Amino acid sequence: MLLLEGKVAIITGGATGIGRAIADNFSAKGAIVVIADLSEDADVCCDVASEAQVDAMVSSVIGRHGRLDIAVNNAGILGPFGKLLEHVEEAEWDRALGVNLKGVFLCMKHELTAMSGQGGAIVNIASVAGFLAAPKNPAYSAAKHGVLGLTKGAAVQYAARGIRINAICPGLVDTGMAATIATDDSMPDFPKPFVPMGRMAAPAEIAEVAAWLVSDNASYLTGEAIGVDGGWRIV
Template identity: 40%
Template sequence: MSRFEDKVVLITGAASGIGAAAARRFAREGASVVVADLNAEAAAATAAAIREAGGKAVGLAVDVGNELQVGQAITSTVEKFGRLDVLVNNAGIGSFGRVDMLSTEEWRRVMAVDLDAVFFACRAALPHLAQVRGAIVSTASISGTAADYGFAAYNAAKAAVINLTRAIAIDHAGEGVRANSISPGYVVTPLTAPLQADDRIGEAYRQLIPLGRPSMPEEQAAAILFLASDDASYITGANLIVDGGLTAATGQPNFVRIFAGAN
């Protein structure tokens, strides 16, 4: 496949997990990829691995919570490649805590990385994307469409990402720019490593997810590439849930399993 031949893609949080999987997939489909991440060494290593596999990629160190650095990342991308076709806002952090437990510092840290970064990047990228009728894909979460116990800041930030994406979609459709988001469920990434280490949590997810397993990063990357591609040319303002069916259920007990056990 070469859906992104001669296209330029910038991905934040691209040194590992979903971002790295998306970077590899974009490169395999012909794109020149800017692997942007707070971890400069990891970004460089991911880009090097893509080049070794025959793709085109460069690593770029950027703190997405820093407005100036985000703006410079967009500028550097356009200066190097002459254009920007796709922006993938993937960088994010989690935070455990109820409202009465969260410090102002922690609240602002989550908002800076998970929400402000999306605003900064989109604002800087939109003039360039409008020139090529480009696309934005932001990584939100099912935690942005329903609440989790003890994740107040993360829930609020991801909900805002989804609605900010809708606002950008309708405001810039006339310029030919599409904006969509994906909402992953439980994905095997470094960010979820603490969950993976707890067998109780793993078993609880296996019971709750209809497909019976967590997602791999490559499955989320496939959704990102679909929304960024011309295959999704009439899709904008959408939030694509990629959770193995987790949120398709009401949350009530699995009566089939209960009754089967009773019999």
């Protein structure tokens, strides 16, 4: 029996990067995976910042598979990286928070409705920026701090209903998003000295933690935010 045998899973932002690695990993572990993404490569096209689209996406999964057991709310954008806060436009703030925080709320809202009465497991992909300052990107950090608050509050609400809700807080992961950060001129040796391991994570290293977290092997774990960051947060 595979770890996630027969479980129906939504992965938002699963067309590339960390979400793609999670989708591949869950499929290899026996899950029936639905990728929801802005990209046309997705199983369901969906902007997580739109409630109508999120509602339609979750409904289509239930229509196709009859149930929802797992959701990984991973879709995210970097937003206004490298700007002093006074130069961040209202529209940039709204989009950064709209995708990275409201998007997680909207997905959880409809996923929880779908899981109601049967149980399930949700993982939200936050960031080390959910714990630490992100001096190059306060809007991103604000959203990721918000994701951790949302995760904890919802975890308490749904603990006795058989739905576990946790977060993963990756450090720097080798994806398109990280390329922008890693090539920033003001941090030539990045990820040194921030990351004791001195390297980025591979997306698969985040996916492995996600698989364990949504599996029954993590059955007593809820409301937790797990750093997967090569030691970034301890220095």
